Amino acid sequence: MTTFVCSGRSDIDSIIIYKGLRGEDSPLQPDHYHGFYEIFCLLSGKCRFLLRDQVYELEKGDLVFVTPGELHHSRYYPGINCEMVDILFKKSFLYQDVVGSAPSFMGSIPSLYLEEYFELLSRMLSETAGLDEYSPDFTTCYLQQLLLFLARHSVMHQPEPELINVRDADIQQATRYIYQNFQRPISLEDAAEVASLSPTYFSKKFKLVTGMGFKEYLNYVRLKHAQTALLTTSNTITDIALECGFNDGNYFKDLFRKVYGRSPREYRKNPDAT
The missing domain is CATH 1.10.10.60 (Homeodomain-like)
Structure with a gap:
């Protein structure tokens, strides 16, 4: 029986950013796909992530860029809690297409730039509270900055990492x-x-x-x-x-x-x- 499903979010009408803590006691995430982009950012801990035909082991500073329609899920190890940020968006939400034809990928932020990366995520999260009428525009700008950051530091063009072990x-x-x-x-x-x-x-x-x-x-x-x-x-x-x-x-x-x-x-x- 085929069990992979469309994400619980069948569609989105704005950029969605949320931060959470996941572990072995978190609800089991089904194999799923959706019609928008996702950037899964791991801030701490260690977990597995299935993307197409690859299973990756993620650690602090790693991220997964998921394009529309790609099957994926995350799995968590016993005794290890993971802090993560998830970003969902469509190309049409951006002021300028900085995604292009980039495929799904797993990448690691160079340690030299981790502080800058975490600060950028923090700024994006702060705008989700709707500080004022400018928050949606700031959110879009920060997302575009994040995508450019990934391109500048070649995170989008790293060689494929090895399987988890x-x-x-x-x-x-x-x-x-x-x-x-x-x-x-x-x-x-x-x-x-x-x-x-x-x-x-x-x-x-x-x-x-x-x-x-x-x-x-x-x-x-x-x-x-x-x-x-x-x-x-x-x-x-x-x-x-x-x-x-x-x-x-x-x-x-x-x-x-x-x-x-x-x-x-x-x-x-x-x-x-x-």
């Missing part, structure tokens, strides 16, 4: 295998063989590390590619389903509607509808 490199191999071979039939046994694990142990470990079952993850990857094909090709919906690894066109249509709330045909006609 070498013990989970086998799961990393499996997720990459799925991304590279989603168009053909892939069984749990195939992925387990790539990871050099027994199918039973692989299934348990895959769920533990990624937060998703093997079939859920495979369907997510296929649906993401189908989304792109619907908007960039004139292929029939049945052909797209087959090209993305779905043997049954009706199953593809039902799954697409269940996950995205619209049929493939409706999505192709109006991808920006909410």
